[in-house]
Amino acid sequence: MKIAVPKEIKNHEYRVALTPSGARELVDRGHVVTVQTGAGEGAGFGDADYEAAGARLEADVAKVWSGAELILKVKEPQANEVASLSAGQTLFTYLHLAAEETLTRGLMDSGATCIAYETITDRQGGLPLLAPMSTVAGRMAVQAGAHSLEKAQGGGGVLLPGVPGVAPARVAVIGGGVVGENAARMALGLGAEVTVLDKSIPRLETLDDRYQGRMKTVFSTADVLETVVRESDLIIGAVLVPGAAAPKLITRAMLAEMKPGSVLVDVAIDQGGCFETSKPTTHAEPTYVVDGVVHYCVANMPGAVARTSTQALTNATLPFVKALANKGWQQALADDPHFAAGLNVHDGQVTYAAVAEAFGLEYVEPASLLG
Ligand SMILES: NC(=O)C1=CN([C@@H]2O[C@H](COP(=O)(O)OP(=O)(O)OC[C@H]3O[C@@H](n4cnc5c(N)ncnc54)[C@H](O)[C@@H]3O)[C@@H](O)[C@H]2O)C=CC1
Numbered sequence: 064m065k066i067a068v069p070k071e072i073k074n075h076e077y078r079v080a081l082t083p084s085g086a087r088e089l090v091d092r093g094h095v096v097t098v099q100t101g102a103g104e105g106a107g108f109g110d111a112d113y114e115a116a117g118a119r120l121e122a123d124v125a126k127v128w129s130g131a132e133l134i135l136k137v138k139e140p141q142a143n144e145v146a147s148l149s150a151g152q153t154l155f156t157y158l159h160l161a162a163e164e165t166l167t168r169g170l171m172d173s174g175a176t177c178i179a180y181e182t183i184t185d186r187q188g189g190l191p192l193l194a195p196m197s198t199v200a201g202r203m204a205v206q207a208g209a210h211s212l213e214k215a216q217g218g219g220g221v222l223l224p225g226v227p228g229v230a231p232a233r234v235a236v237i238g239g240g241v242v243g244e245n246a247a248r249m250a251l252g253l254g255a256e257v258t259v260l261d262k263s264i265p266r267l268e269t270l271d272d273r274y275q276g277r278m279k280t281v282f283s284t285a286d287v288l289e290t291v292v293r294e295s296d297l298i299i300g301a302v303l304v305p306g307a308a309a310p311k312l313i314t315r316a317m318l319a320e321m322k323p324g325s326v327l328v329d330v331a332i333d334q335g336g337c338f339e340t341s342k343p344t345t346h347a348e349p350t351y352v353v354d355g356v357v358h359y360c361v362a363n364m365p366g367a368v369a370r371t372s373t374q375a376l377t378n379a380t381l382p383f384v385k386a387l388a389n390k391g392w393q394q395a396l397a398d399d400p401h402f403a404a405g406l407n408v409h410d411g412q413v414t415y416a417a418v419a420e421a422f423g424l425e426y427v428e429p430a431s432l433l434g
Pocket residue numbers: 181190193194196197198200237238239240241242243260261262263266283301302303304310312329330331332333334361362363364365
């Protein structure tokens with residue numbers, strides 16, 4: 064199969080969808096891998112590394128896209144990338160469509176087959192292609208929050224661990240899944256006082272068991288949210304309803320109850336964000352202030368640690384890429400219902416229920432397309 068790896072073009076996105084080691088595995092199976100010149104540079108992988116792995120290099124981005132049957136990316140296609148997609152091509156990347164109607168309609172118009180990393184499931188009920196980047200983003204969320212609490216960033220001037228004689232900061236994590244657990248773990252490691260809120264009792268049980276009471280676990284209700292908003296120095300938004308837009312859990316009115324200079328880090332921003340006042344930001348300008356509260360809402364956090372993230376992402380995606388390349392998308396998805404859950408758009412049709420529902424579009428069952 065002809066597989067293309069374009070250079071990512073989103074603001075400060077330094078990841079690439081395939082490492083040279085990943086390229087080698089595909090080339091060894093007889094596939095033709097074309098990598099856009101310089102695509103791996105931001106992650107520390109040079110053109111020579113891809114050549115040594117047997118990949119071809121192509122400087123002309125239009126040729127990278129037009130010559131491919133399977134296109135591997137990291138972030139959702141930007142407008143000019145959507146325009147480069149055509150029927151018969153398969154796109155495999157993060158899509159987060161439920162928060163992006165224009166993108167959804169653009170992908171429908173392209174006629175291409177679009178498979179989202181983040182909606183592929185596993186037998187344990189997890190999201191195996193979202194998990195590695197959620198691990199990265201969860202760990203980064205505390206770094207970002209700690210930095211945002213500094214005065215120069217508009218924060219209240221609070222040090223997460225405190226010092227002897229001065230209490231540590233209070234950190235609340237809303238959503239105790241992969242992002243939430245990793246954020247909570249980092250915050251604990253830095254000496255903060257940590258509370259995790261979730262709606263899932265089994266998830267709270269797991270966290271309680273793993274951390275043996277070192278973090279508080281609380282069932283999330285409107286009352287609890289109001290208390291957390293009043294008391295926290297840093298709140299990390301980490302909820303997910305798979306494939307759907309995130310619920311708005313902190314409203315603008317609630318910001319008035321927060322301490323001046325407190326910080327909201329909305330990791331769920333790629334699904335639209337879980338705070339009413341969140342809007343996507345970039346690594347170039349990651350924060351803004353509303354009613355005295357610093358907001359950090361970068362939608363591609365792992366892009367900033369591209370070396371670690373690229374390796375972690377390829378580790379997770381490669382088995383699925385191999386299945387697509389070896390069998391074609393229809394057979395690969397027919398053989399694995401968890402992989403089929405990744406199909407979001409095919410030939411102008413929306414094949415993911417939460418996305419169809421978000422925009423009032425007709426939903427087509429993936430199984431009906433797989434024969
Ligand atoms: N900004 C960025 O760069 C990145 C963002 N993400 C995003 O982070 C979000 C979280 O991802 P994961 O941790 O992997 O998901 P997950 O599925 O592992 O965890 C989500 C948790 O939220 C809980 N939850 C759902 N609704 C809730 C509610 N109303 N109140 C409290 N808890 C609720 C669930 O029970 C679950 O435990 C996703 O939107 C994901 O796309 C992930 C990686 C990078």
